[in-house]
Amino acid sequence: MKKIKSASKNIHPWSIGIKVNYLVTMKEKGQIIENAFIGIHKDIITFVGPYKPEYKKKSKKWIDLKNHIVMPGLINTHAHLAMTLFRGLEDDLPLKNWLFDKIFPAEAQFVTPSFVEVGTQLAAYECIRFGTTCSTDMYFYPEKGLQVWDKMGLRGHFSQPLISFPSPEGLPEQNQLLFNKFEKLYKKYLSHPRLSVGLAPHAPYTCSTDLLTQVAQYQERLGCLVQIHLAETVTEGDDIKNRYQKSPTQHLYELGLLNSKTICAHVVHTSKADQNLLQKTQTSLAHNPDSNFKLGSGIAPVTQYLKQNINVSLGTDGSASNNDLSLFGAMDLASKGQKVLSSDISSFKAWDALWMATQGGAKALGMSHLVGSIEVGKQADLIAIDTHFAHLTPLSDPASHLVYCTQGLEVDLTMVAGNILMENKKIKSKDFSSTLIKAQKIRNQMTRFLSSNKK
Numbered sequence: 001m002k003k004i005k006s007a008s009k010n011i012h013p014w015s016i017g018i019k020v021n022y023l024v025t026m027k028e029k030g031q032i033i034e035n036a037f038i039g040i041h042k043d044i045i046t047f048v049g050p051y052k053p054e055y056k057k058k059s060k061k062w063i064d065l066k067n068h069i070v071m072p073g074l075i076n077t078h079a080h081l082a083m084t085l086f087r088g089l090e091d092d093l094p095l096k097n098w099l100f101d102k103i104f105p106a107e108a109q110f111v112t113p114s115f116v117e118v119g120t121q122l123a124a125y126e127c128i129r130f131g132t133t134c135s136t137d138m139y140f141y142p143e144k145g146l147q148v149w150d151k152m153g154l155r156g157h158f159s160q161p162l163i164s165f166p167s168p169e170g171l172p173e174q175n176q177l178l179f180n181k182f183e184k185l186y187k188k189y190l191s192h193p194r195l196s197v198g199l200a201p202h203a204p205y206t207c208s209t210d211l212l213t214q215v216a217q218y219q220e221r222l223g224c225l226v227q228i229h230l231a232e233t234v235t236e237g238d239d240i241k242n243r244y245q246k247s248p249t250q251h252l253y254e255l256g257l258l259n260s261k262t263i264c265a266h267v268v269h270t271s272k273a274d275q276n277l278l279q280k281t282q283t284s285l286a287h288n289p290d291s292n293f294k295l296g297s298g299i300a301p302v303t304q305y306l307k308q309n310i311n312v313s314l315g316t317d318g319s320a321s322n323n324d325l326s327l328f329g330a331m332d333l334a335s336k337g338q339k340v341l342s343s344d345i346s347s348f349k350a351w352d353a354l355w356m357a358t359q360g361g362a363k364a365l366g367m368s369h370l371v372g373s374i375e376v377g378k379q380a381d382l383i384a385i386d387t388h389f390a391h392l393t394p395l396s397d398p399a400s401h402l403v404y405c406t407q408g409l410e411v412d413l414t415m416v417a418g419n420i421l422m423e424n425k426k427i428k429s430k431d432f433s434s435t436l437i438k439a440q441k442i443r444n445q446m447t448r449f450l451s452s453n454k455k
């Protein structure tokens, strides 16, 4: 029996073998392998190279992808996942009115652990469908989000939000309880293969100096990741200047919050001095073009950041200000936004957008050794895009098609750590329909609440 067992192991060195027309590895910009083969053993990529016919019988499960592009799973470095339940609610208002008059009151009324569970579940389906294999989250009751992400097999980084205003998780004077909860969660997930936990002070204009200082102390002691909104609007810059006589970026720098383990979201309005601080501290940025465009916040000078070797990744922000979680839309808009901003159209290319959504995200999360490219030794987090569509034909440059033509629903295979979460555009989970029903029920209650508030 033993002999048979070991012989069968030799027959199948790969638990999954994938043959594909175009492999965009993202090992480096411009690298495409045509007629490629990827060999996967359990959760690890163990072979990448040109296809040979003998590879089929060495693969326990064989996936032959005709008319497809395979690329690394996309990485979303700024999202508020459970805000899927706010999708399309009170659109088209300026950021400050939208947040303080609409979103914060609705959150105070509705956000509970079970709300977060339904909203994050909905987000999980959306991420899998759009080929996002790893997402960050900045939303209340992160313990619920972590449970959902674990169950769904996704990779992610969840943060405990902190704010110097009353929130669904309590009053500002109760923030120490949230720090205590965070530390327990942080330690619980420290050795988890796919999930990690950090802190998320909301923004310089919504967090007191004391609160931000406390976050910096926790980060220094534990080495955890910190996510924060920064320099999103001109109003924020004026507000911080009035309060502290400095820019929001300078403010965070002086509090010790700019470093290689901090991800600053948006960073639309920065001076040359601010940019130098971001570069010097090796802080990563999360660019959210959909949200910045929709809220009229402006266009972040990403081309300039990249020129200065600042790591820029890509985010969607919450579904209330986007309104979806597709990084394909974000890549398209990121590239076009830079062309509007710069007189040099060629300074930002499709490959730059792809890099931000893969390698840039991996670096921001400290996961470059695990994900972000399809390479031997890395985790098998990958997606396949079906190109058998009119809008993706003819095809000669896969990078161009991925950024400028792909909408997201063409993704038909999503894999995380060697587990197939979606195959042939079918998600392997039974709760899909019931999640949609629960989400709509919550929305109906929210709509009634907001319309009664208007009276």
Ligand SMILES: [Zn+2]
Pocket (backbone or CB within 6 Å): 078, 079, 080, 229, 265, 317, 318
């Ligand atoms: Zn945000």
